[in-house]
Amino acid sequence: QYGxxxxxxxxxxxxxxxxxxxxxxxxxxxxxxxxxEACERGSFAMTLASTVTRMxxxxxxxxxxxLGAPNWIVPGAEMESGYFVQADDIMGQIASRFxxxxxxxxxxxxxxxxxxxxxxxx
Numbered sequence: 001q002y003g004x005x006x007x008x009x010x011x012x013x014x015x016x017x018x019x020x021x022x023x024x025x026x027x028x029x030x031x032x033x034x035x036x037e038a039c040e041r042g043s044f045a046m047t048l049a050s051t052v053t054r055m056x057x058x059x060x061x062x063x064x065x066x067l068g069a070p071n072w073i074v075p076g077a078e079m080e081s082g083y084f085v086q087a088d089d090i091m092g093q094i095a096s097r098f099x100x101x102x103x104x105x106x107x108x109x110x111x112x113x114x115x116x117x118x119x120x121x122x
Contacts, residue, residue, distance in 0.1 A: 002099070004094065004099060006029070006094075007025045007028070007029060009021055009022055009025060014044055017048065019051065019052065019055060022048075022052055023052060023055050023056050026052060026056040026059060026060065027056060027059050030059055030060060030061035030062070031060070031061055031062050031064075031098050032049065032052055032053075032060070032064040032065070033064070033065045033067060033090070033093060033094065033097075033098075034048055034049055034064065034065070034066045034067070035067045035068070035085055035090060036066070036067070036068040036069075036085075037068065037069055037084050037085065038068050038069060039068055039069050039070065039071050039072075040066050040067070040068040040069070040070075040071060041071040043066070043068055045066045045068055046066050048066075049064040049065075049066050052064060061098075062097060062098050063097075065093050065097050065098075067085050067089060067090060067093050068085065069083055069084055069085065070083065
């Protein structure tokens, strides 16, 4: 709908990690969004983003984005959609971080500051 295409790479395993596939994709797209159900802070996804940045810094058009669960305790099942990454959250990150001028109106509900999390009971 917006003319945005993506490549999806399923890591399959983290050790050993196939950096070649990711770096080749970054060279084609110039962007990197890593999505994980793990908390962002201190996660392996952050390590992946850092390593890929070092390996492909010259071709990145934007800073890599890591999208994961908030740095908070896991809530009960009734709050799962507000805690774990949803499709709208991914689209929101793509729109705001990679294509802010594309006119994309769909945005995720992610606002993971401590005040916002506390207000939602997370």
